[in-house]
Amino acid sequence: MFVYSVFLLRIKLLHQLKETGVSSEEIQHHQYYNQVVLDVKRILKCFPPGINENIQADLQVKVTELIIRVLIANEGLHYYQGFHDIAITLLLVLGEEKSYSVLCRLSQSHFQLFMGPDMEPTMEILNLVYALVKNENRDLYNYLIRSELGTIFCLPWAITWFGHVLNDYETVVRLFDVFMFSHPWISMYLSNVVVLHRASDIFLTPCKMPLLHQMLSNVPDNLPFDSLITETEKLMRTYPPDVMETVVREMHAENIRKIKEEDEERKRRMEQRKAALQGKHTKAAIERWTPWSGFRNLRSQTAKVVALSVSVATFSFIYNYVRPNIEIF
CATH class of the missing domain: 1.10.472.80 (Ypt/Rab-GAP domain of gyp1p, domain 3)
Structure with missing residues (x-):
């Protein structure tokens, strides 16, 4: 019975839409239609106490149509979550046609600030x-x-x-x-x-x-x-x-x-932490690949560079001049 009554209501609304010059396709293909439908489903809090389910379903369909009609009439305005709370209150108090006229006017004055492309x-x-x-x-x-x-x-x-x-x-x-x-x-x-x-x-x-x-x-x-x-x-x-x-x-x-x-301060601190972390990794890698343990105890950076250069030269000499003369059995 509930589904049947909603079906009859939608047929009635389609007839009303034709009278107002707005087609059902135009309503349902509007960019905000699906969002409005989702928001209106959560609108029960706005209904006065004592309204039965059939009337609530009627009002939910009507308020969806009301909102989309207003948006179509005001192409430069965008829907926002909360606009449905405004629409249902006006619909309950003023009825369909008067609420449309008033909501159009308020959208151009009181709510225009909230209906821009962004927040x-x-x-x-x-x-x-x-x-x-x-x-x-x-x-x-x-x-x-x-x-x-x-x-x-x-x-x-x-x-x-x-x-x-x-x-x-x-x-x-x-x-x-x-x-x-x-x-x-x-x-x-x-x-x-x-x-x-x-x-x-x-x-x-x-x-x-x-x-x-x-x-x-x-x-x-x-x-x-x-x-x-x-x-x-x-x-x-x-x-x-x-x-x-x-x-x-x-x-x-x-x-x-x-x-x-x-x-900017947050980014600067992140860069500092990143640099410090990279420095620790570099130091750990150098210590892992140090040729002799005594190298780690050298305090002077110059001494470390000289020692590392000597080490590299020694390995290069052994590899190029000594290794070819070694017999391998």
């Missing part, structure tokens, strides 16, 4: 979280820097509008209402406010990257998001995005410089 712009803008923490709580900033935590912990917060990390559907919808009508960077500002709000928990966690990453990655559903949103709006007025843009760019450039220096 470089995304990783750059995440530095905004650290820049704001540095301005608001220097001790917390130093603690996070010392732990070498990085910004990966808040990546899903920003690119999914907290839809991937929160279990409470009503809270996610509330945040979407705010984000849709705010500056595209608001999810990063809220990420900063969440970090500042959890400062006491952070200081209670050992200053080690794995432990802090695990703690911050698990965002409690019972955070006071209404008051956090108010704090976010105040923070945006205090540190406007157009002012912070330069700070973020400089911080990202500094991070890249440090990474390059660390890589």
Whole structure:
């Protein structure tokens, strides 16, 4: 019965695709189709409680179609893991056609930064979280820097509008209402406010990257998001995005410089270890092939060279002049 209902749903969607001018072949042959299908299979967390399997299967097919339609309409944009979390929430709240229009618009404004050919712009803008923490709580900033935590912990917060990390559907919808009508960077500002709000928990966690990453990655559903949103709006007025843009760019450039220096230092140390190891092997080989044991006790490098030259000359004399006159029985 389940398979039959999904089959009927796909037939219905194929009919809808013809009406919208997008063919089923165009959908299924899109470069991101298989990736979207895989991601959507893991989307169960985003469904409100109480939805039965048939409706879930219906929504999974619809959200796949929604995402690919948006990508086809915006050829310069690329799919990223987490975009499906955005799409399913809009689909559940707005329905098929309205969610398509809204998602197209948001893809060109709020999510364009994340939908480039690589992650470089995304990783750059995440530095905004650290820049704001540095301005608001220097001790917390130093603690996070010392732990070498990085910004990966808040990546899903920003690119999914907290839809991937929160279990409470009503809270996610509330945040979407705010984000849709705010500056595209608001999810990063809220990420900063969440970090500042959890400062006491952070200081209670050992200053080690794995432990802090695990703690911050698990965002409690019972955070006071209404008051956090108010704090976010105040923070945006205090540190406007157009002012912070330069700070973020400089911080990202500094991070890249440090990474390059660390890589160069690591390569230099590897070369030194390699040279030292080769030197040990060379010394061991010379000692193994030394003609007499007394040669090893010579301290002067010049004496060793002279002794080795005499040894080679002696062997050469024996081989060329003495050996031919020796009778072999």
